Amino acid sequence: xxxxxxxxxxxxxxxxxxxxxxxxxxxxxxxxxxxxxxxxxxxxxxxxxxxxxxxxxxxxxxxxxxxxxxxxxxxxxxxxxxxxxxxxxxxxxxxxxxxxxxxxxxxxxxxxxxxxxxxxxxxxxxxxxxxxxxxxxxxxxxxxxxxxxxxxxxxxxxxxxxxxxxxxxxxxxxxxxxxxxxxxxxxxxxxxxxxxxxxxxxxxxxxxxxxxxxxxxxxxxxxxxxxxxxxxxxxxxxxxxxxxxxxxxxxxxxxxxxxxxxxxxxxxxxxxxxxxxxxxxxxxxxxxxx
Amino acid sequence: xxxxxxxxxxxxxxxxxxxxxxxxxxxxxxxxxxxxxxxxxxxxxxxxxxxxxxxxxxxxxxxxxxxxxxxxxxxxxxxxxxxxxxxxxxxxxxxxxxxxxxxxxxxxxxxxxxxxxxxxxxxxxxxxxxxxxxxxxxxxxxxxxxxxxxxxxxxxxxxxxxxxxxxxxxxxxxxxxxxxxxxxxxxxxxxxxxxxxxxxxxxxxxxxxxxxxxxxxxxxxxxxxxxxxxxxxxxxxxxxxxxxxxxxxxxxxxxxxxxxxxxxxxxxxxxxxxxxxxxxxxxxxxxxxxxxxxxxxxxxxxxxxxxxxxxxxxxxxxxxxxxxxxxxxxxxxxxxxxxxxxxxxxxxxxxxxxxxxxxxxxxxxxxxxxxxxxxxxxxxxxxxxxxxxxxxxxxxxxxxxxxxxxxxxxxxxxxxxxxxxxxxxxxxxxxxxxxxxxxxxxxxxxxxxxxxxxxxxxxxxxxxxxxxxxxxxxxxxxxxxxxxxxxxxxxxxxxxxxxxxxxxxxxxxxxxxxxxxxxxxxxxxxxxxxxxxxxxxxxxxxxxxxxxxxxxxxxxxxxxxxxxxxxxxxxxxxxxxxxx
Numbered sequence: 001x002x003x004x005x006x007x008x009x010x011x012x013x014x015x016x017x018x019x020x021x022x023x024x025x026x027x028x029x030x031x032x033x034x035x036x037x038x039x040x041x042x043x044x045x046x047x048x049x050x051x052x053x054x055x056x057x058x059x060x061x062x063x064x065x066x067x068x069x070x071x072x073x074x075x076x077x078x079x080x081x082x083x084x085x086x087x088x089x090x091x092x093x094x095x096x097x098x099x100x101x102x103x104x105x106x107x108x109x110x111x112x113x114x115x116x117x118x119x120x121x122x123x124x125x126x127x128x129x130x131x132x133x134x135x136x137x138x139x140x141x142x143x144x145x146x147x148x149x150x151x152x153x154x155x156x157x158x159x160x161x162x163x164x165x166x167x168x169x170x171x172x173x174x175x176x177x178x179x180x181x182x183x184x185x186x187x188x189x190x191x192x193x194x195x196x197x198x199x200x201x202x203x204x205x206x207x208x209x210x211x212x213x214x215x216x217x218x219x220x221x222x223x224x225x226x227x228x229x230x231x232x233x234x235x236x237x238x239x240x241x242x243x244x245x246x247x248x249x250x251x252x253x254x255x256x257x258x259x260x261x262x263x264x265x266x267x268x269x270x271x272x273x274x275x276x277x278x279x280x281x282x283x284x285x286x287x288x289x290x
Numbered sequence: 291x292x293x294x295x296x297x298x299x300x301x302x303x304x305x306x307x308x309x310x311x312x313x314x315x316x317x318x319x320x321x322x323x324x325x326x327x328x329x330x331x332x333x334x335x336x337x338x339x340x341x342x343x344x345x346x347x348x349x350x351x352x353x354x355x356x357x358x359x360x361x362x363x364x365x366x367x368x369x370x371x372x373x374x375x376x377x378x379x380x381x382x383x384x385x386x387x388x389x390x391x392x393x394x395x396x397x398x399x400x401x402x403x404x405x406x407x408x409x410x411x412x413x414x415x416x417x418x419x420x421x422x423x424x425x426x427x428x429x430x431x432x433x434x435x436x437x438x439x440x441x442x443x444x445x446x447x448x449x450x451x452x453x454x455x456x457x458x459x460x461x462x463x464x465x466x467x468x469x470x471x472x473x474x475x476x477x478x479x480x481x482x483x484x485x486x487x488x489x490x491x492x493x494x495x496x497x498x499x500x501x502x503x504x505x506x507x508x509x510x511x512x513x514x515x516x517x518x519x520x521x522x523x524x525x526x527x528x529x530x531x532x533x534x535x536x537x538x539x540x541x542x543x544x545x546x547x548x549x550x551x552x553x554x555x556x557x558x559x560x561x562x563x564x565x566x567x568x569x570x571x572x573x574x575x576x577x578x579x580x581x582x583x584x585x586x587x588x589x590x591x592x593x594x595x596x597x598x599x600x601x602x603x604x605x606x607x608x609x610x611x612x613x614x615x616x617x618x619x620x621x622x623x624x625x626x627x628x629x630x631x632x633x634x635x636x637x638x639x640x641x642x643x644x645x646x647x648x649x650x651x652x653x654x655x656x657x658x659x660x661x662x663x664x665x666x667x668x669x670x671x672x673x674x675x676x677x678x679x680x681x682x683x684x685x686x687x688x689x690x691x692x693x694x695x696x697x698x699x700x701x702x703x704x705x706x707x708x709x710x711x712x713x714x715x716x717x718x719x720x721x722x723x724x725x726x727x728x729x730x731x732x733x734x735x736x737x738x739x740x741x742x743x744x745x746x747x748x749x750x751x752x753x754x755x756x757x758x759x760x761x762x763x764x765x766x767x768x769x770x771x772x773x774x775x776x777x778x779x780x781x782x783x784x785x786x787x788x789x790x791x792x793x794x795x796x797x798x799x800x801x802x803x804x805x806x807x808x809x810x811x812x813x814x815x816x817x818x819x820x821x822x823x824x825x826x827x828x829x830x831x832x833x834x835x836x837x838x839x840x841x842x843x844x845x846x847x848x849x850x851x852x853x854x855x856x857x858x859x860x861x862x863x864x865x866x867x868x869x870x
Contacts, residue, residue, distance in 0.1 A: 019730050051555070051711040056722070063719050064731050067693075069711035070719035071554055072729075073547070074577050080544040084551025085711065087535060088509065088559065092712040110547075113540040265529035265536070273508040273535060273557035274710065279637075279677050282500045285531055286667060289490040 010041045019064040026216065028128060028179030028205030033062055035182045036095070036124070039189035040068070045093065053082040055098035055107075058133045058207075059126035062097065076106030083119040087260055088273040093193050094121040100141040101131040104160055108140075114198050115169040120258040122192040122199040127162065128207035129214055136210030146213060162202055163238035167231075172197035172256040175249045176238065178219045179205040184247065191249045197258050204245065223247045291795070292480040293346035295354050296432060299371045300363025303335045305425040309361065310341030312429045314662055316442055317345050318491045321482025325791075326662030327353040327862070332516070332600040338366055345436075347480040351628060351663070351791035352862065358477060361432060369394070377401045380477070382431060384410045384424075404474055406431075413467050419460050426461050430468025437476040440469045490629075490667045494658035495520035497629035498588065499528070500670060501636030502560060506677050507586070509535040509552050509559035511545040516600045517656035518562040518590035542567035546574040546587065553584050554720060556682075556710035558640050562588035565607045566597070568651075572614040575649045579619025581720045582697070582708070582745065584643035584650075586636075591655045591787075593860045602860025603657035605787050605833035611651040612811045612842065620646065620704075620748040622756070623811035625653035627790040629663035631808065637675040642756075645680030646705055646748045653810070655833070657788040657862055683707050688715040694727035696720075699740040704747030753812045761821070762794060762804040769797055775817055779803045782825035784818065784851070786810060786839055789831050792862060807839060815847035822849055829853045833862075 015037040023029045040050060047068035054060040054070065055078035063072035069092075073081045082096035103111050103125060114123070130148060131137040138148040140160040147154050166174055173195040177185035185203065192199035204223070206216035226237055226246045234251035260266060296313065300306045307328065314324045325344040331337030342353045356376040362368050365385045372394055375381065381403055388407070390398060398405060408431055410424045417423075426447060433443050447461045492500075499521055502510070512522040526536045539545040545561045552559035563571065568589050578585040589611055593604035611623045622642050626632040635652065643650040681701075683691060688709060696718035698706040709715055719729030724741060726732035761772045763779075780801035783793055790806050797804060803825070805818060822828050830840045830851040835858040843849050 017730075047717050048714055049712060053551075061731075063721070063729075067717050069717045070729070071551075071581070072719055072721050072723060073550075073581075074573055074722055077543065077547045077574070080539070080547035081551040081554075084509075084511065084548030084553075084559070085555040086551075087537075087548070088552035088555035088557040089710075089712060092555070109540050110544055113544065260535075263535065265533055269533060273552065273559075274555055276508045276533075277506040277556075277558050277677065277679070279506060279675065280503050280532075282504050282670060285500060285503070285528060286490060286670065289492045289496070290488070290667070 008044055010044060010046060012037055012041065015040065015047060015066045015068065017065050017067050021065050022061055023058065024209050026206065026208040027058070028207065028216070029059055029062060029126065031179035031182050032059070032124070032126060032185065032203055032205065033065060035185035035189055037066060038182070038186040039193065042186065043190055043193060049092065051085055051092050051094045053078050053085070053094065053096040055102040056133070057099035057102055057126070057131070059097050059099050076102045077110065078102065079107065079110040079114045079123060082121050083114055083117070086119050086121040090120060090260060090272060095193065096121060096123045097126060098123065099126045099131070100129060100162070101139040104140040104162060112169060115166065115171045115200065117259045118172050118197045118256055120196055120198070120260065122189070122201065124189065124201045124203060125162070126205050127202055128205040128211050130207060130210045132207050132210055143213060161239060166200050167235040167238065171200055171251070172253045173199040173249070174234065174238065174251045175200070176202045176204065176245070176247045178223050178247060179203060180216050180220050181223065181247070184225065188249055191252070195252060196254070197256055219245070226250065228252055291346055291348050291350065293344055293350055293354070294436070294477060294479055295342060295344050295357040296359040296361065297340055297342045297357040297371065297374055298361040299338065299340040299367035301335065301366070302330055302333060302337045302339045304363040305422070306339050306341050306363065308425045309429050309432070310343060311662070312425070312446065313432055314343055314491055316433065316438065316446055317343070318486055318489065318664055320438060320442060321484050321486050322347060322479070323350050323486050323664045324491060324662065325350045325352060325664065327657070328660050330601050338370060340371070345479065347483040350795065352795045359432065359435065361428060372397060375401065375403055378403070380404045380406065380435065382406045382408055382435070384408045384428070386411070406472060406474065408471065417460065417463050417467065419464060423460060423464050427464040427468045430465040431471055434469040434472050435477055436479055440465050486664060488667060489664050490670065491662055491664055492629050493520065493660055493662055494626065494629050494632045494654060495660065496524050497663070497665065497670070498626065498632040498636060498654065499524045501633035503532045503534065504633070504675070505558065505637040505640045507534070507558040507560050507636070507640060509537070509549070509557060511537045511539050511548040511552070511559065511561045513539050513542045513545050513563065513567060515564040515567045517592055517659040518564050518567070518588060520659055521562045521588065521590070542570040543574065546571040546585070550574060550578060550583050550585055554711070560586040560588060562590060564590050564592050565594045565610065568607065568610065568614065573616070575621070576615030576617055576619065577722050578649040579615060579617065579621065579745065580724070581722055582647040582706070583720060584647055586639050586643050586650050586652065588652045588654060590659050591653060593858065599860040601656065603655050603788070603833065603862060604858065604860065605655060605838070606835070606858065608653065608810060608834070608838040609841065611653060618742070619745055620648050620752065621811065622646070622648060622650040622752060622809070623653065624650070624809050625787045625807070626658055627787055627806065627808070628658060628665070630665045630669050632658060633670050634675060635808065637677070641678040642752070644682065645678055646752060647680070647708055648748060653787065655788045681705055681707050683709040684713065688713050691715045693718045696729055697725060697727045697741065697744070699727065699744040701744065703751035704744045705751065706744070749812050753814060756809045756812065756814060758814055758817050760806040760808065761817070762797070762806060764797065764800045769794060775821060779821060779825040780827065782821050782828045783831060784828065784839070785831040787833070788862070789833065793831065810839065810842070813842050813846050815843060815849070818843065819847050819849060827852045829855060831855045834858055
């Protein structure tokens with residue numbers, strides 16, 4: 001990021017919004033909110049220099065609690081929305097937030113193809129293993145057998161291993177953090193924003209109201225930090241969470257080209273799509289129709 | 291109108307389209323207005339398909355029911371399409387030792403049909419040419435039948451294969467063989483008119499693609515679905531020249547969301563689909579309504595419901611486009627009718643989307659998207675059209691902004707200032723939840739009322755600026771758009787979309803006037819009511835089962851038509867004989 005120096009004096013209050021915060025006490029979203037604000041400040045990005053997109057869910061109410069250009073869209077669709085914006089203006093970093101319900105059930109297809117396409121954007125998964133805003137239903141990331149709203153006898157569906165799933169898509173950046181470790185999460189988010197390509201950041205998040213199986217204390221006790229490693233090592237460490245949970249920037253491939261960089265038609269063009277809106281003379285394209 | 295019709299039929303993959311396109315191009319260059327219409331089945335190989343060419347020295351926009359010449363690639367064509375010939379028509383077939391059935395022979399005798407057998411396989415064998423060259427051979431036979439010189443055809447072939455010397459020579463040999471083959475009386479074409487030579491021969495989809503480029507559209511996000519796919523393919527094929535970003539997304543929801551993201555960031559982007567894909571996009575259209583994000587969606591209609599008739603034409607999605615998406619919000623629904631407005635209306639679509647910060651749906655139909663039209667190149671080159679971006683703020687204007695300007699409920703016409711992410715200005719939230727002026731949540735009843743009223747006010751502004759429907763009438767022996775709505779009218783025909791072409795080709799005297807609706811929502815009805823009051827008979831023509839425009843008209847002004855002509859079999863709308 002080559003941002004102007006005048007942003008060096010940014011502080012948390014530049015990102016604070018006056019709106020009332022409506023999350024439950026002890027919600028992991030507070031930690032994630034703090035980490036994103038710190039990451040942006042440390043990257044010397046002013047609120048008007050970023051676009052932050054939100055899915056619908058408890059996490060999405062963050063749209064009210066920080067300033068910056070924001071788009072709070074539809075449930076399940078945040079990745080595609082953010083990708084479109086990132087393609088149109090690659091100079092504005094795009095960060096998309098979504099929950100495990102939105103991004104592993106409703107809109108899982110978007111995640112699959114965004115990883116494949118390697119759009120230059122950062123995706124932060126609020127992984128609290130349930131649908132919080134609709135009062136505690138099971139998501140695809142809820143462990144098998146948990147008793148949840150609409151599953152009073154325990155869930156029947158198998159748990160989807162988010163890390164195994166994402167690694168199977170040949171991602172260019174995978175990280176995992178927790179809402180309880182704000183310092184580490186700040187560094188992860190910074191690395192994600194700096195990465196050229198699709199950054200997948202899986203944040204294990206406490207949900208004191210509906211998630212009784214992976215609490216703040218449980219997560220703090222199980223998580224440990226690892227160094228970034230090669231694909232196979234990283235995948236192995238990420239997938240096996242039976243004893244302890246590996247966190248940090250697990251894997252990064254800095255050699256991969258982004259979607260936009262690979263487009264033959266856009267090679268050698270300095271302008272962004274947002275700079276190019278004007279009437280275009282199509283005379284040169286008419287020869288084949290005469 | 292003096293015109294000739296040539297119909298080429300065969301199995302898909304046999305070259306029906308190449309022969310049709312080659313003939314069309316040659317004829318246009320020779321000084322004819324050409325209209326080409328494709329019919330085919332939803333398969334890749336072996337389905338029965340046809341390409342019908344209408345040729346005239348006057349403006350021709352539609353195909354007749356019967357043809358002067360029928361060219362068949364296989365015996366199915368002979369059996370299925372023999373009765374598409376007029377009395378005295380010519381059948382050119384390529385089926386060796388074909389014996390006509392008793393009924394067919396009777397039809398041939400009764401209608402004096404001239405039957406010509408083309409020994410294509412034999413000739414190709416003699417020339418040691420591959421089967422694909424059969425297309426050039428057949429084209430040259432047709433060419434000679436309509437009395438054109440083989441040099442014209444050779445020139446076109448040279449353009450296409452000039453870089454391959456061997457192939458070019460073989461092509462020329464085929465042309466020489468083909469032109470010597472026929473010894474019957476040639477068909478007499480009307481006298482050519484040089485005015486057509488400089489015009490363009492182009493499909494609705496191609497014209498729409500060029501129109502989008504011309505309008506400053508810099509990205510297309512799509513997902514394949516007939517009959518929207520040709521637009522996606524065309525823009526993908528020319529991205530090297532246009533430098534446009536063309537993305538085939540994983541589904542229609544993604545396509546429309548990416549378009550909205552790109553529009554929000556500040557470029558011009560669009561998506562295109564057919565009815566089923568539009569269904570999937572509707573939640574996002576509703577999102578655009580509340581977040582006040584400009585959006586342009588092309589809806590290329592085919593018959594539904596369900597998968598329906600994928601490769602046929604329809605006008606069944608008007609009511610869907612007008613009401614798609616939950617909740618209430620302003621929007622524009624407009625429809626193209628031919629290649630000319632497929633080009634020009636794209637600028638309007640983007641302008642209205644940005645000026646009013648609303649979703650705009652551009653309807654087209656298979657009949658427009660895939661038909662070949664002869665259009666005035668000046669319409670495409672002209673600078674009549676301008677990019678208008680409404681209340682988009684940049685430069686010094688940014689300094690005066692407050693975050694609460696974004697959704698200011700008191701903005702004139704309900705259109706508040708809009709500025710782009712990355713602008714050095716106060717920031718706001720584009721919100722799908724009901725929100726207050728800066729995009730923050732606000733569930734109060736007062737705010738909900740104020741914001742709904744702000745948005746819905748746009749409908750009034752739109753009604754004020756949208757053009758009136760076009761009144762086509764014969765005036766001093768010429769069929770033209772009349773700006774003057776006075777004068778006598780016997781029959782008032784009202785329709786939209788591709789029906790315009792058939793209707794205009796059928797009007798030949800002053801007694802019938804045609805009112806064409808391009809802008810379908812919000813719907814302007816004042817002129818219609820005025821005209822209907824003095825017409826002796828009003829007739830509604832639509833390509834759907836319910837008379838959907840008629841339903842909207844009744845809803846808006848109470849008018850009911852004396853007669854409704856509705857067609858919903860996937861085929862093109864009826865000729866005017868049925869309604870006069």
